[in-house]
Amino acid sequence: EDQWSPLNPEGKKHYDREFLLQFQNDINAVRKPAGLPDIPDIILDKPQSVGRQYS
Amino acid sequence: MASGDSETKEETGQEEDQQIVSPDQYIKHPLHNRWAMWFFKNDKSKEWTANLKLITSFDTVEDFWGLYNHIQKASRLSSGCDYSLFKDGIQPMWEDASNKNGGRWLVNLNKNQRQTELDNFWLETLLCLIGEAFDDLTDDICGATINIRNKGDKLGLWTRDARRGDATVKIGQKLKERLKIPPKIMIGFQAHSDTATKAGSTARDRYRV
Numbered sequence: 245e246d247q248w249s250p251l252n253p254e255g256k257k258h259y260d261r262e263f264l265l266q267f268q269n270d271i272n273a274v275r276k277p278a279g280l281p282d283i284p285d286i287i288l289d290k291p292q293s294v295g296r297q298y299s
Numbered sequence: 300m301a302s303g304d305s306e307t308k309e310e311t312g313q314e315e316d317q318q319i320v321s322p323d324q325y326i327k328h329p330l331h332n333r334w335a336m337w338f339f340k341n342d343k344s345k346e347w348t349a350n351l352k353l354i355t356s357f358d359t360v361e362d363f364w365g366l367y368n369h370i371q372k373a374s375r376l377s378s379g380c381d382y383s384l385f386k387d388g389i390q391p392m393w394e395d396a397s398n399k400n401g402g403r404w405l406v407n408l409n410k411n412q413r414q415t416e417l418d419n420f421w422l423e424t425l426l427c428l429i430g431e432a433f434d435d436l437t438d439d440i441c442g443a444t445i446n447i448r449n450k451g452d453k454l455g456l457w458t459r460d461a462r463r464g465d466a467t468v469k470i471g472q473k474l475k476e477r478l479k480i481p482p483k484i485m486i487g488f489q490a491h492s493d494t495a496t497k498a499g500s501t502a503r504d505r506y507r508v
Contacts, residue, residue: 248328256331257330258331258432259328264360267360267361268367272361272362272365273362273363273367275365277369280354280366281354285338285380286370288369290369
């Protein structure tokens with residue numbers, strides 16, 4: 245398989261759904277991105293899609 | 300000489316002891332394209348373009364999720380609102396040079412599907428776009444929109460050139476497969492130029508899958 249990876253930087257940047265889904269709760273994905281505009285209709289302060297929360 | 304030899308030995312020893320940290324843990328996964336997410340809210344007191352707002356753009360898997368996780372689900376938007384995800388540089392409107400000769404595959408949702416299917420359909424479409432599910436047809440793809448409407452929500456996958464029949468049909472088949480739309484339910488493709496001149500009624504389908 246010729247998918248991009250850190251060790252295969254020339255690989256194709258094509259990712260299937262399972263591959264993409266595994267990053268939904270990645271540490272980089274649960275932090276609110278910097279610089280989002282102020283649109284109260286849609287912008288959330290806390291991630292809503294995170295599956296299991298540690299308590 | 301002697302000190303040189305001992306240094307070499309030390310380095311070799313260190314190498315063996317070192318834990319190899321996987322680069323996966325700190326390198327974000329780059330996307331083939333850079334994408335921009337837009338929000339439209341229908342405020343009749345303003346011009347159409349004033350109601351269209353760029354949320355942000357991103358070009359890694361992790362940054363996509365960061366955005367997705369911090370914006371409201373499509374099913375919770377009020378009627379008259381849209382989300383759009385387009386390649387960076389293409390505006391989510393017919394008039395854009397990349398769209399004007401194009402069209403869209405249209406998936407109509409009924410009222411019940413807003414709660415059961417809409418968010419899944421939209422996320423699946425987003426994953427198709429950013430993951431390049433259309434493989435070598437990526438240049439045919441412009442973006443996608445989800446329209447929240449009381450009379451029926453709509454998902455559209457926008458392509459660049461409505462005359463490219465084979466490519467358009469392949470894209471429609473892939474979308475239908477990824478959304479798990481049953482074979483007996485047909486979806487249609489309309490050219491923007493047909494839709495624009497048919498105000499109020501439905502433009503004819505150029506293709507169906």
